């Protein structure tokens with residue numbers, strides 16, 4: 713706990729020293745000013761993509777992917793503003809709580825959507841892995857029997873999802889993740905009959921989440937729900953909705 717607090721202080725100091733400003737409104741100072749922090753939504757809600765990938769378990773999100781929340785996601789992931797990890801975990805925490813409210817009690821395992829190793833190296837950190845771990849700590853404070861485990865790995869070959877439409881994303885992702893045997897053994901040693909909640913930053917088409925669910929089910933694990941910090945506004949790929957831009961999330 714002391715180490716977590718110290719880590720947050722170091723993150724905040726680094727953000728300040730590097731010429732910090734609020735990721736939401738660009739006001740100089742902390743990476744998230746009190747005004748923008750107060751504007752963050754509370755509670756989780758269903759976040760079905762449109763169209764829904766066949767068989768997707770219920771998805772939950774804390775916010776719409778827009779405004780301050782979008783700035784937080786991008787600032788943490790792309791600009792490595794580590795001080796935003798706390799606020800992002802706070803949002804994911806609400807989405808997971810909403811997801812768990814609709815199923816029975818018992819142990820829970822949070823599984824972050826895996827990042828490709830090259831992406832982690834380029835960014836210098838694994839945003840979802842770290843936010844998911846912090847979310848698990850928040851849930852333990854609430855009294856949940858919960859742990860975060862990075863059970864999945866990406867197979868080489870999948871390309872960056874940004875700019876691809878829903879069907880192209882699904883084709884790109886098919887079979888792109890797997891659960892190595894040693895990780896499955898580690899799960900069996902720590903948790904049996906746990907509810908699994910897949911965690912991601914943004915629900916877009918649901919293709920990444922569906923592939924994550926498939927990879928877990930392929931080794932006999934049952935996924936209860938998926939939870940995300942935010943979800944893009946529902947939209948269909950045809951009928952006048954705009955396409956996904958390169959700055960949109962890679963789900």
Ligand SMILES: [Zn+2]
Nearest residue numbers: 734737745748
């Ligand atoms: Zn602000």
